[in-house]
Amino acid sequence: MFTIEDLTRVMRECAGEDDGVSLDGDIATVPFDDLGYDSLALLETASRIEREYGVPLPDGVLADVRTPADFVRLVNEQSAVAA
């Protein structure tokens, strides 16, 4: 199971983390915009997850990802499909 903690670890590593925003709290439903992560940050994160976890995240699936909860759900869905 891919978790929020997994996601925030990857995001921190590849897209950094601002002082004013903590990824440690309950951020599951906070929009990425509000967390300061743009489309490139999400693309970069997706790319890292693909390689590290072997979960394919093809073009277009990120289109409806707005929050960390969306992203985590997407990864677990894609993981099940690939299995």
Place this chain on the structure above:
Amino acid sequence: MTLTRRVAITGIGVVAPGGIGTRAFWDRILAGRTATRRVTFFDPAPFRSQVAAECDFDPAEHGLTPQQIRRMDRAAQFAVVCTRESLADAGLTATDLVPERTAVTIGSAVGCTIKLEAEYLVLSDGGRQWTVDHRYAVPHLYDYYVPSSLAAEVAWEVGAEGPVSLVSDGCTAGIDALGYARELILDGSADVVVAGATEAPIAPITVACFDAIRATTNNNDDPEHALRPYDRSRNGFVLGEGAAVLILEELGHARRRGAKVYAEIAGFATRANAYHMTGLKADGRELAEAVRVALDQSRLAPERIGWVSSHGTATKQNDKHETAALKRSLGAHAYATPVSSIKSMIGHSLGAIGAIETAACALAIDTGAIPPTANLHDQDPELDLDYVPLSARERRVDVALNIGSGFGGFQSAMVLARPEAVAA
């Protein structure tokens, strides 16, 4: 700036996919024939986007010597070959130029990528060594490390001793280098400027980073029709290469020697969108402002524009962005003005394309023809301008507008006009 000085284009040289030389280039794009194909410069299989607009270019065939070929990155080779063509086209030789009054401005977004990557591969032994092995360093490595060498090669070719520079404004470098050249003439710094842009970025590192942001199309099964501006099915650009060099002269200087004048550069402006390094806002506000200012300088009203050479990279965001910008700046006239993207045929050569498109604008004015947007079969209903689908039009063009956007937020606009059409 003195109002009495004006800027004329008196010579053109082009190296483009599908057509080396101005005539071949112009004929090809008027025929609507695309030059996008599966990448041949390296094995594209590991990459997401496997198509490119490559030039079939043999430097020896175009008169470069063995030492020049060894020394120069491909982008420099393009620039020198274009310089020779443009100078001859203008009826000039280097000895006709006054060195101190001759300037050079060359645009390039990514410089000597091919040479840098190739040298890195050797020095690092395939990426294995972070501490690269200096014993394998080639003599002209510095030329690739700092790409002002591209401008220097052109300057050596023509013996220029005025201001020489490389303009590196991302994907608007081609327009901006010409805009800056215009400023040098207007403020009296130069009488002739050899100005243009060059790019030879088709290398693994470039393909990989555009893959990473999904900017390039992965329409790999249909390379010839992969770049589809304004089409509902569009999904990104095709990486291209090429160059264009134009001879810019003060108009009086050109007329006194009986030079042919293709067109005048009547206006130029550049702004930044300050929004995102690679993203565009849907409202096109800053590009619209650049267009407004360029038109203002030219003292030509929007309805005089006979053709807009668009940025037309076929990304979802770009085509929306520039359509909005055109409506914002041209008002109702946006709907009555043909707008086409020659990138649909020759790909997106990053820093070079703006100069190639400006050359196309000059040729449109000179020959009375408007190139089409290729591959446009199913126009996106959200985009409702006249994008000149598939077929060129024979039409007298007095005024042409070239627009472009670039990574980093650059937004540029250039107005070209028949000199008689410009208010005195």
Place this chain on the structure above:
Amino acid sequence: MNTAVVTGIGVTAPTGLGTDAYWAATTAGSTAIRPVDRFDAGSYPARLAGVITDFDERALLPGRLIPQTDRITQFALVATQWALTDAGLDPSAHSDFDLGVVTAASAGGFEYGQRELQKLYTEGPQAVSAYMSFSWFYAVNTGQLSIRHGLRGPAAAVVTDGAGGLDALGHARRQIRQGTPAVLSGGMESAMCPMGLVSQLPGGELSTVDDPARAYRPFADDATGYVPGEGGAILLVEDAAAARRRGAPRIHGEIAGYASTFDARPGSGREPGLARAAALALDDADVLPDDVDVVFADAAGTLAGDQVEAQVLAKLFGPRGVPVTAPKTGTGRLNSGAGALDVVTALLAIRDGVIPPTVNVERVGRRYEIDLVLGEARRTPVRTALVLARGKGGFNAAVVVRAAT
């Protein structure tokens, strides 16, 4: 015609982070040239550089900018903040189209690029970062500064090797004359990676002397080449009238003259482009050689380069006719950062009436008829300074800096 003045300064240099630290070190004749420790340069014939230490990017910049920026951009972002603070200018209080930005680059975000190339070839294309699409290219600083501060006026990125820092300022001045009230400008360099150092080796101009005190000694009889350095400066250039209208806290000085030339082909027997650049810049500023109080030299550090520059100066000003100095002996040659930092140094020299010394040179070579400021800083009123810069291949640029009136 609009007058271009400097109202804000931000410095990230090996000899100091921040204008005050930099100036204190520079007037004291400090040097920051040391063995490179950012990577293992032990096997290279040239192992020294002017390095910026103690730059804590995590403390100085938002965390999310770190993964997407090379050092050159981190320096530029921080220096820009300092320049805007110095200028008392809040971009959001002005019309965004009234604020432009033009920076110079030479190698771009080269270290970032080497890392990504390594990932490409050792891990495959998918490992290349999305940020690589812009983090290394020559326009990156212009773009990132524009975004961070909402600058929507004319933007440009100039590459003319070592002349870039002056050419960017010349470009900014041109924009001001064309009507943009304020333009952020300058240059930053930092190719502190193996590929960056090695790229400079074949040219034969890097000094291979191991002793930091003896490696880079321009205008010495036995000069052996240059030492590279990282850093540069960002300056806020404004239209003087606009600056006064908004109540700018200070005007450091005026960019009174600028010129750019290119050398004739070697062996042509024509005058060095540097001579013409200097003369044209003085002309542009309406300044006679006699009015110049100090020249900040390009200081190539090679016998050939020094010879040309010394001859140009002796001819223009008369033998030993003007104080000449090269504080870049303390930082190394900063490539696109050099011209910007030298203009900052000139402005400070004007402010304090102090010409900082050239470091590590005990005696000017006999063949050079120049009055090089050695040993200690020289206290003397400075009203007008000439700054020179050259780039490999034949680029020359000159700027005349003048006290504010």
